[in-house]
Amino acid sequence: MKRSIPWRAFFLLVLLAISVQGCLGTGNNSNQNFKQVNTSNGQTLQVNTSDQALFKGKIYFTQGHVLLLIDGSRNVHTLTPRNQDVRDPAVSPDGKRIAFIVRYKYSSDLVYMPVQGGPVRILASGTGHFFQNNNNFTQDNYIWYAQPAWSENSSTLIFLSDLQKYYDWANYPYGDLGGDFDQSLFLDMQVFSVPLNNPPPRSVIENSGIVAYANFGDGGDRDPGYRPHHPYEIIYTHYTYDSSRSNQVIQLFMEDPTMIVKHPEKHYHPGDPGGGYDPGIAITPPNVQNLQPAFSPTGNSIAYIRRIDPTHMGLYVMPVPENITGDPNNKDVEQKALQPYKQSSLIVQGQFVSQPIWSPDGKQIAYLSYNNNTFDIWLANVSADAKTGAYKMQGNPVQLTSGGVDGDSRPFWAP
Amino acid sequence: MWARVGVSILLAILVLAASAGYYYYANFAAPVSNITGQTVTRVHDDNNPNQVRDTASTGNILSGRRINILLLGSDTDEKFQGGYLAQTDIVVTIDPTTKSVGMLSIPRDTWLNAADGKGMMKLDQVYFYGGPALSEATIHQDFGIYIDYYAWVGLNGFIKVINTAGGVDIDVLHPITDDLYPDDTGNSRNAYAYKRLYLAPGPQHLDGPTALEYVRSRHADLVGDFGRSARQQQVLNQLKTKLNNPDIIGKLSELAQDLNGYVKTDMQLTDVFKLMNLARTVDQNKINRLILDTNYSRVENLQTPSGTQSVVVLNCDKVRQKIAQMFNLGDNAVCNTGIGSSGTPTVTSVSQLSLSSNLSGEVNVNNNTWQTAKQLPKISTMSLNGGSKDLFGIRSLLDLMLLVVFESPAALQT
Numbered sequence: 061m062k063r064s065i066p067w068r069a070f071f072l073l074v075l076l077a078i079s080v081q082g083c084l085g086t087g088n089n090s091n092q093n094f095k096q097v098n099t100s101n102g103q104t105l106q107v108n109t110s111d112q113a114l115f116k117g118k119i120y121f122t123q124g125h126v127l128l129l130i131d132g133s134r135n136v137h138t139l140t141p142r143n144q145d146v147r148d149p150a151v152s153p154d155g156k157r158i159a160f161i162v163r164y165k166y167s168s169d170l171v172y173m174p175v176q177g178g179p180v181r182i183l184a185s186g187t188g189h190f191f192q193n194n195n196n197f198t199q200d201n202y203i204w205y206a207q208p209a210w211s212e213n214s215s216t217l218i219f220l221s222d223l224q225k226y227y228d229w230a231n232y233p234y235g236d237l238g239g240d241f242d243q244s245l246f247l248d249m250q251v252f253s254v255p256l257n258n259p260p261p262r263s264v265i266e267n268s269g270i271v272a273y274a275n276f277g278d279g280g281d282r283d284p285g286y287r288p289h290h291p292y293e294i295i296y297t298h299y300t301y302d303s304s305r306s307n308q309v310i311q312l313f314m315e316d317p318t319m320i321v322k323h324p325e326k327h328y329h330p331g332d333p334g335g336g337y338d339p340g341i342a343i344t345p346p347n348v349q350n351l352q353p354a355f356s357p358t359g360n361s362i363a364y365i366r367r368i369d370p371t372h373m374g375l376y377v378m379p380v381p382e383n384i385t386g387d388p389n390n391k392d393v394e395q396k397a398l399q400p401y402k403q404s405s406l407i408v409q410g411q412f413v414s415q416p417i418w419s420p421d422g423k424q425i426a427y428l429s430y431n432n433n434t435f436d437i438w439l440a441n442v443s444a445d446a447k448t449g450a451y452k453m454q455g456n457p458v459q460l461t462s463g464g465v466d467g468d469s470r471p472f473w474a475p
Numbered sequence: 476m477w478a479r480v481g482v483s484i485l486l487a488i489l490v491l492a493a494s495a496g497y498y499y500y501a502n503f504a505a506p507v508s509n510i511t512g513q514t515v516t517r518v519h520d521d522n523n524p525n526q527v528r529d530t531a532s533t534g535n536i537l538s539g540r541r542i543n544i545l546l547l548g549s550d551t552d553e554k555f556q557g558g559y560l561a562q563t564d565i566v567v568t569i570d571p572t573t574k575s576v577g578m579l580s581i582p583r584d585t586w587l588n589a590a591d592g593k594g595m596m597k598l599d600q601v602y603f604y605g606g607p608a609l610s611e612a613t614i615h616q617d618f619g620i621y622i623d624y625y626a627w628v629g630l631n632g633f634i635k636v637i638n639t640a641g642g643v644d645i646d647v648l649h650p651i652t653d654d655l656y657p658d659d660t661g662n663s664r665n666a667y668a669y670k671r672l673y674l675a676p677g678p679q680h681l682d683g684p685t686a687l688e689y690v691r692s693r694h695a696d697l698v699g700d701f702g703r704s705a706r707q708q709q710v711l712n713q714l715k716t717k718l719n720n721p722d723i724i725g726k727l728s729e730l731a732q733d734l735n736g737y738v739k740t741d742m743q744l745t746d747v748f749k750l751m752n753l754a755r756t757v758d759q760n761k762i763n764r765l766i767l768d769t770n771y772s773r774v775e776n777l778q779t780p781s782g783t784q785s786v787v788v789l790n791c792d793k794v795r796q797k798i799a800q801m802f803n804l805g806d807n808a809v810c811n812t813g814i815g816s817s818g819t820p821t822v823t824s825v826s827q828l829s830l831s832s833n834l835s836g837e838v839n840v841n842n843n844t845w846q847t848a849k850q851l852p853k854i855s856t857m858s859l860n861g862g863s864k865d866l867f868g869i870r871s872l873l874d875l876m877l878l879v880v881f882e883s884p885a886a887l888q889t
Contacts, residue, residue: 166671190669197785200654204673222652222673247652247694249673279649282676299649299676308649352677365677373646373678412646412678430644430678467679468647 094462097136101126106462109134113458115439117420120149120158121471123464127160130437130460139177147466148207151175151474152214157256159183159208159217167202170219170254175474183217183259199245201226203262206249207470209285209294215256218284218294218317220249223266248280251296253317271317272340273328275300279308283352283470288359292316293385295362297351298340310349312364313340314397316385341388343381343397352470355380356418361444361451363407363416363425374409375416375427377442377451405450408440408457414467420475426460428471434464437471503728503867506735510872513741515625518591518605518612524621524807536624536746537753541570541803543620544742544750545611547602547627548879550657559629561602561610562657563879566620568802569753576753577763577801579620580882585767586777586786588813590616595779595813597786602627607741618794619809620802624742628879632737634683636714636873639729643686643713646678648705651695656688686710690881707881718873727869734869738876744868751871754884762884765797788814 094106101124107113113134120129120139127140127149140146145163152159152175159172167186173179188202206220225245251272254265271294274280279299287293298313319339320328326337344350349367356363359380366374379400387393412430419426429438441454465471525540536542548563566579583599590612593604602610611622637643651674658670672688672695681689690710696702717723723730740747771794772787791810799808877886 168673198655198669200669200671202671204652204671206673206675225654245654247654249650249652279676280652282650310649367646412644414678428678433641433644435644435678435680464680467644467677468675 095134099123099126099128099136100138101128101142104463105136105465107134107136108458108460108462113439113460115419115424115426115460116475118151118474119417119426119437119460119471120151120474121437122146122149122466122469125163125466125469147469149470149472150208150210150217151472152210153212154214155475156214159210161206161208166200168205170205170208170217172217172256183254183256184219184221184262184265186221204249207282207284211286212288212291216253217256218251218253218271218286220281220284221252221265222247222249222280223252223262224250224270244277246274246276248274248276248278248299249282250274251281251284251294251317268321270320272296272298272313272315273320273338274298279310281313283354285353285355286317287314287355287380288357290359292318295343295353295355296340297353298342302346308349309346310351310367311342311346312344312350312353312362314343314381314385315340315388319385319388338389341384341394341397343384344401345398350376352415354416354418357420357422363418363427365414365416366404368409371411372409373411373413375407375413375425375440376404377407377425378404379449403448403450405452407442407451407453408438412467415470417471417473419473426471426473428465428467429457429459431459432462434462435467436463437461437465503731503869506731507744507868507872509735510738511740511742511744511747513607513739515606515608515611515741518608521590521608521612521615521621523623535749536742537569537571537749539571541568542623543568543802545607545614545622545625546879546882547607547610547625548882549602549627549629558603558606560599561627562599563628563882564598564602564610565879565882566614566622568620569750570803574753574757575761575763576757576884577765578883579798579801580764580766581614582767582772582787584774584785584787585772586775586784586788586812586814587613587617588811589613597784607739617809617811617813618798619804619807620798624740624746626740626742626747626875626879627738628876629737630687630880632734632876633880634687635733635737636730636876637681637683637686639726639733640714640717640723642680642682643710643717644678644680645689645709645713647674647676647681647689648702648709649676649696650674651676651689651692653688653692653694655694656692681710687880704883704885707886711877711881711886718870727867730869730873731867734872734876738872740875744871747875748868748871751874751878751887754874754878755887757884759883759885759888763801765801767794771797788812 093110095109097105097107099105103124105123107130116132118129118131125145125147126138126142127146129137129139147161147163149158149160156175157172158175162169162171167188169182169186170184171180171182184205186203186205188200190198190200193199204222208217208219210217225247227246250270252265252269253271254269272281278301282297284294284296287295293314294317295312295314298311300309301307302309328337328339351365353362353364361377362380363375363377366376368374381397381400384393384397410429414428416425416427423441425440425442426437428435437460438457439460440457442451443454444451544567546563546565546567547561549559549561562583564581564583568577581598585598586595587598589596589601590609601613607625607627611625615621651672653672656670656672672692674689690707693703767789772789775786775788777784777786789810789812791812795808795810799805874887878884
């Protein structure tokens with residue numbers, strides 16, 4: 061006897077497959093139309109021109125460390141020459157300039173140029189040379205710069221640098237930190253700021269431009285960014301170790317970027333974990349590795365990446381803790397700062413998920429996902445629940461590029 | 476007519492067989508014969524205390540008496556036109572009867588008396604001036620350890636293998652910063668031969684040079700070698716996944732060419748196969764490791780005719796005792812590095828020699844291509860520990876390279 065098709069079960073299975081597919085960030089692109097584009101960088105890139113991959117604005121990214129942008133019509137433009145190693149583009153909020161990093165073998169420069177292209181101006185140069193010190197040890201005065209981010213009024217850039225690698229630990233005013241500190245270079249990247257107009261020489265930035273400290277030898281800071289509509293709040297990823305000094309701790313921190321400059325009397329602890337005044341405040345717990353935060357355009361939510369386990373990463377969205385940067389060493393405030401993290405919602409997960417950025421209208425998040433042995437840009441439509449405010453994904457993520465983009469360069473989404 | 480057809484078919488078969496034979500010879504036998512079976516002309520007085528290599532009678536490297544293998548890892552920088560320094564100097568000792576394995580790591584900057592009357596120099600310079608023969612003889616003369624075999628790896632080989640595999644895609648665990656990374660695989664303009672590293676954390680694609688930087692940097696972790704090991708495991712996992720992919724068969728000849736010129740050993744291919752099979756299964760916790768670090772040495776600035784040099788001076792009382800245990804040498808263990816009890820050299824320094832005046836860096840290459848060609852099919856039918864086949868012995872040679880680059884058998888067990 062012929063059995064009837066259990067169509068209800070079949071329908072449920074199809075729905076289940078679609079939803080699992082969405083969670084794994086492996087949306088089906090079989091019916092999508094990828095077109096080959098000429099990027100003039102010697103690599104191949106395909107862009108999804110289907111209606112599923114619609115977006116508004118311009119997405120800046122690098123492939124082969126050449127700066128490219130995709131506009132809303134899915135046309136690709138090459139902005140820098142093939143022989144230049146470019147990373148971490150960031151467009152000013154006034155839409156006039158684009159800052160980025162030009163990298164060389166031993167150093168990098170922080171530069172900017174008009175957003176439509178044109179002459180490149182160096183804001184801070186990392187050039188230097190190798191030399192031998194009095195003890196015949198090889199040293200150098202090259203400097204790295206990375207990940208510039210604009211203030212909302214487009215007047216200031218915060219960025220990462222090892223400008224304080226020759227910090228004078230031997231004369232640290234708040235106690236002897238030991239021989240290791242005295243003799244080793246402070247190579248960890250910290251957050252600094254520089255004004256766009258009349259930028260001072262790097263020796264001045266080194267001392268008066270420090271915004272957020274790193275812990276000595278622990279990995280430094282990453283992913284700095286200003287909170288929209290809150291000029292006195294920034295966010296960054298802070299790499300350190302736990303009290304046993306054997307387990308890596310990676311947390312998101314917020315901070316008042318003017319704290320160090322305005323309150324030098326607070327006895328900060330550059331490089332020294334656990335001592336002195338800490339201008340930063342953790343907004344994620346130490347037992348989970350969270351990184352790469354990105355504020356939503358409203359400044360009320362943060363997209364970030366969580367290392368779920370050794371083979372899975374997740375893109376999450378959490379609310380922003382309010383009123384915590386003014387009193388960051390207060391135990392009650394520290395507890396308060398960790399509460400919104402508990403409201404984090406998972407948007408998408410996969411083997412490698414990274415570099416989330418919000419669309420200017422806050423309705424989409426672009427991120428890098430690893431499929432078919434390449435890192436590519438994917439789009440997720442997101443919306444906030446009217447009652448809880450929790451973000452969730454609408455439909456499935458859609459692959460925007462194919463052929464691979466640079467995973468070590470932070471993309472940017474401009475209006 | 477049928478005779479003509481038969482002859483034509485026979486000719487076609489012969490042409491196909493000849494083409495296959497030529498392909499096999501050109502792509503596998505020739506490169507592998509350039510890698511294995513090197514002949515080392517022993518330095519005068521570097522005599523085997525056991526007179527005859529046991530393998531001559533048994534044909535098996537892992538049967539009979541204890542064997543000592545010198546692993547040498549070199550930069551392959553273009554600035555060293557006359558030869559290469561050996562930055563990695565490890566003596567592996569294996570007792571086949573007890574299956575015990577020991578690894579002695581001697582710092583590259585160890586200041587010692589080179590054999591054959593070449594004078595005082597750093598250990599890494601010994602290889603430059605006299606290749607594996609002088610390195611072997613110096614280890615024998617200064618420590619009493621007779622070296623049965625050597626294996627040398629140039630780091631550019633690792634880079635080439637990674638690139639052939641298409642690079643590796645990993646989640647860089649944390650920012651990597653290092654101002655003292657050895658700049659020894661490119662055409663450096665830096666006279667002090669250091670390179671600055673800054674690798675962003677997070678998922679990304681690493682090409683060959685960057686992957687090597689990620690796994691080699693010793694200054695990028697607060698937890699030192701533990702952190703380095705974690706990074707190495709990441710890259711090895713990815714590389715092994717790619718090398719285990721069936722698609723890699725199409726790249727075997729390319730991999731053989733990658734290794735050609737960057738891996739050299741006087742072991743035969745079958746010896747390498749057996750040795751790597753042992754390394755894949757040896758219990759990591761039972762390997763007796765000895766690194767002559769600051770517990771066994773001190774760093775000194777030494778005035779030499781060519782200027783001040785930062786060198787490692789061994790504490791011979793401690794070193795001799797440890798070597799005697801590890802190599803079962805008893806009273807034959809020595810530590811004659813040419814440094815007197817006062818800490819001053821007792822032998823004339825050779826440092827006035829120019830780095831371009833390579834004394835005897837060349838190794839006589841045994842013209843054994845046909846011998847190698849005969850070994851390859853045999854190796855291809857033998858199973859690796861774990862069950863898979865080792866086509867043309869390429870996998871074993873790759874593992875030998877990984878053993879030297881990562882300085883640990885753990886690299887083979889990922």
